[in-house]
Amino acid sequence: MAPVKNGRLIFNEVPEGYPVPGKTTVYDDTQTIDVENVPLNGGFLVKVLVLSIDPYMRGRMKLSEGSYINSFKLGEPVSNFGVGVVLRSENSDVKAGDHVYGVISFEEYIIFPKLEGVEILTNDANIPWSYYVGVAGMPGMTSYAGWKEFSKAKKGETVFVSTGAGPVGATVVQLAKRDGLKVIASAGSDAKVEFLKEIGVDVPFNYKTTSTKDILTKEGGIDVYWDNVGGEVLDAALDAAHTQARFIECGMITGYNDSEKFAIKNIFSVIPKAITISGCAVYLLAPKYTAEFRREVPALIASGELKVLEHRTEGLEKAGHALVDVLTGKNHGKSVVIVADS
Amino acid sequence: MAPVKNGRLIFNEVPEGYPVPGKTTVYDDTQTIDVENVPLNGGFLVKVLVLSIDPYMRGRMKLSEGSYINSFKLGEPVSNFGVGVVLRSENSDVKAGDHVYGVISFEEYIIFPKLEGVEILTNDANIPWSYYVGVAGMPGMTSYAGWKEFSKAKKGETVFVSTGAGPVGATVVQLAKRDGLKVIASAGSDAKVEFLKEIGVDVPFNYKTTSTKDILTKEGGIDVYWDNVGGEVLDAALDAAHTQARFIECGMITGYNDSEKFAIKNIFSVIPKAITISGCAVYLLAPKYTAEFRREVPALIASGELKVLEHRTEGLEKAGHALVDVLTGKNHGKSVVIVADS
Numbered sequence: 001m002a003p004v005k006n007g008r009l010i011f012n013e014v015p016e017g018y019p020v021p022g023k024t025t026v027y028d029d030t031q032t033i034d035v036e037n038v039p040l041n042g043g044f045l046v047k048v049l050v051l052s053i054d055p056y057m058r059g060r061m062k063l064s065e066g067s068y069i070n071s072f073k074l075g076e077p078v079s080n081f082g083v084g085v086v087l088r089s090e091n092s093d094v095k096a097g098d099h100v101y102g103v104i105s106f107e108e109y110i111i112f113p114k115l116e117g118v119e120i121l122t123n124d125a126n127i128p129w130s131y132y133v134g135v136a137g138m139p140g141m142t143s144y145a146g147w148k149e150f151s152k153a154k155k156g157e158t159v160f161v162s163t164g165a166g167p168v169g170a171t172v173v174q175l176a177k178r179d180g181l182k183v184i185a186s187a188g189s190d191a192k193v194e195f196l197k198e199i200g201v202d203v204p205f206n207y208k209t210t211s212t213k214d215i216l217t218k219e220g221g222i223d224v225y226w227d228n229v230g231g232e233v234l235d236a237a238l239d240a241a242h243t244q245a246r247f248i249e250c251g252m253i254t255g256y257n258d259s260e261k262f263a264i265k266n267i268f269s270v271i272p273k274a275i276t277i278s279g280c281a282v283y284l285l286a287p288k289y290t291a292e293f294r295r296e297v298p299a300l301i302a303s304g305e306l307k308v309l310e311h312r313t314e315g316l317e318k319a320g321h322a323l324v325d326v327l328t329g330k331n332h333g334k335s336v337v338i339v340a341d342s
Numbered sequence: 343m344a345p346v347k348n349g350r351l352i353f354n355e356v357p358e359g360y361p362v363p364g365k366t367t368v369y370d371d372t373q374t375i376d377v378e379n380v381p382l383n384g385g386f387l388v389k390v391l392v393l394s395i396d397p398y399m400r401g402r403m404k405l406s407e408g409s410y411i412n413s414f415k416l417g418e419p420v421s422n423f424g425v426g427v428v429l430r431s432e433n434s435d436v437k438a439g440d441h442v443y444g445v446i447s448f449e450e451y452i453i454f455p456k457l458e459g460v461e462i463l464t465n466d467a468n469i470p471w472s473y474y475v476g477v478a479g480m481p482g483m484t485s486y487a488g489w490k491e492f493s494k495a496k497k498g499e500t501v502f503v504s505t506g507a508g509p510v511g512a513t514v515v516q517l518a519k520r521d522g523l524k525v526i527a528s529a530g531s532d533a534k535v536e537f538l539k540e541i542g543v544d545v546p547f548n549y550k551t552t553s554t555k556d557i558l559t560k561e562g563g564i565d566v567y568w569d570n571v572g573g574e575v576l577d578a579a580l581d582a583a584h585t586q587a588r589f590i591e592c593g594m595i596t597g598y599n600d601s602e603k604f605a606i607k608n609i610f611s612v613i614p615k616a617i618t619i620s621g622c623a624v625y626l627l628a629p630k631y632t633a634e635f636r637r638e639v640p641a642l643i644a645s646g647e648l649k650v651l652e653h654r655t656e657g658l659e660k661a662g663h664a665l666v667d668v669l670t671g672k673n674h675g676k677s678v679v680i681v682a683d684s
Contacts, residue, residue, distance in 0.1 A: 262608070264609050267576070272621070279614070281585075
């Protein structure tokens with residue numbers, strides 16, 4: 001077989017605000033690969049199937065080491081969680097047909113010199129492979145571990161989940177409902193609000209047309225806040241918090257493109273209200289929760305008890321646009337790029 | 343005996359910035375009391391000995407119910423923790439010569455209709471009564487309970503204590519040293535920095551002449567932050583925090599007179615660093631820690647293991663000035679007003 005195109009999404013320039021496809025990220029289709037004959041030197045060749053698109057990728061588009069994950073390197077492909085299928089292998093631990101999962105670079109084909117950075121993925125629950133970068137993967141793990149570790153949820157309490165229709169938020173919503181809480185959740189479009197209803201949110205609202213502050217006041221305040229947003233919404237939640245409320249800080253999408261927006265004014269409330277604010281860094285929680293997560297969550301998805309909404313973009317060449325959509329809230333469900341069907 | 347003056351400190355006007363003695367608080371000496379003959383109607387008469395002056399009193403000088411403790415009432419005396427001695431009693435649970443402790447109003451003599459709002463205070467450790475509004479009272483309890491509940495201190499870690507020479511801060515410093523931590527602490531004058539050295543602070547500094555940010559960077563960051571200050575200092579501490587640092591929010595004196603200064607910019611750090619921020623509301627922790635606190639702390643003071651520094655103001659008529667001094671950092675040690683010696 002002749003060499004085939006090996007498309008890549010390159011980090012080309014540090015964005016000032018939102019990333020600009022074709023400028024800050026560039027899709028490069030000049031490379032080719034001879035899939036059948038390329039030397040593996042003891043490694044294995046993976047065909048990438050699906051890549052995850054997440055807001056925090058914006059944080060890696062920097063030159064400095066300011067973020068918690070290393071910045072992307074200029075001139076090289078960006079990377080994120082993904083799943084691929086092994087085409088050929090010279091490694092005895094890996095065989096053709098195996099699926100692998102891990103943080104991988106945005107390319108159609110990758111040669112791994114050894115089994116490092118990715119792991120063999122089994123799929124006993126027989127759910128779509130793409131779910132393993134969503135609710136069955138890092139975003140779902142974030143929800144699962146963060147909720148179990150920090151929520152101290154008690155039946156009858158009220159939780160507010162911002163970005164409730166996203167993969168992390170929607171999973172939190174469903175875990176909270178399973179624990180018997182009243183759930184208030186926000187999303188940025190009426191279609192997303194419909195999804196919030198489908199997953200059992202008691203008080204779903206569109207934050208673009210309804211004031212978060214008004215809703216939280218009207219509903220009598222909150223005991224738990226799952227924050228994907230930061231900024232003014234975090235301030236409103238501090239204002240509406242009950243005594244001894246628990247705040248789980250998972251993301252602050254408000255500030256990713258404008259650091260001034262990280263500023264909050266109501267932090268003083270934590271003292272009189274004895275609020276606890278916990279930063280949810282999934283990499284620190286994963287060791288404690290991975291085994292039970294893998295045992296429970298794919299099975300809950302397969303049985304339909306945990307609902308999943310996926311926003312699929314077909315083709316690696318559109319990954320740059322998919323990232324902008326995630327940052328501007330245009331996606332409806334967990335954003336994934338389908339690089340190849342199988 | 344003829345009636346004697348019964349001076350009172352009246353809340354006269356809501357301050358805009360700092361309170362103004364003679365304007366926002368007014369000392370009123372027009373009332374008299376006939377100590378020997380005033381009818382008690384089954385209650386008891388207390389001569390006030392000492393009153394505590396604390397920064398949070400500024401927060402009570404409001405019309406709204408925005409703060410966690412009720413606002414002072416205009417035209418009535420302000421109140422705070424104090425100790426008094428019983429002169430006469432018609433209550434069988436209280437006898438002349440007993441000392442009582444509680445939140446009491448700023449007057450020289452008070453008739454209590456029943457034993458409510460104050461409690462009989464014993465003093466087995468035989469320390470000065472004034473200490474019971476300081477390190478042996480609410481401020482010390484704040485340090486003791488907050489430290490035990492939230493610090494998760496491990497030997498060899500580093501803690502930063504802002505306002506380290508105040509009664510809360512100095513007690514935290516000494517508890518941290520007992521737990522084997524390296525202690526960085528700030529104060530607002532060279533005299534206070536000397537006191538920080540006396541109580542064992544490893545890195546004492548004057549925040550008015552030395553940059554907090556520079557010190558925290560130079561010392562390699564922090565694992566625990568005991569915050570009495572808020573604002574920019576809290577931002578600097580977030581910047582210097584290690585992964586999984588614990589922040590104990592006890593006060594934000596920076597913002598008490600200017601709410602814009604509560605704003606912080608580095609809150610995002612809690613996510614990548616998995617920081618936990620806990621609001622320390624002593625009233626919620628007291629039930630859990632009161633017994634051990636009373637058993638341990640007065641004895642530690644008596645033996646000299648816990649050092650106490652007191653800033654005494656003689657005479658209730660100067661209480662308004664004492665409050666301004668506390669808010670502007672002019673006090674050197676726990677501020678108390680000595681209303682009467684015995």
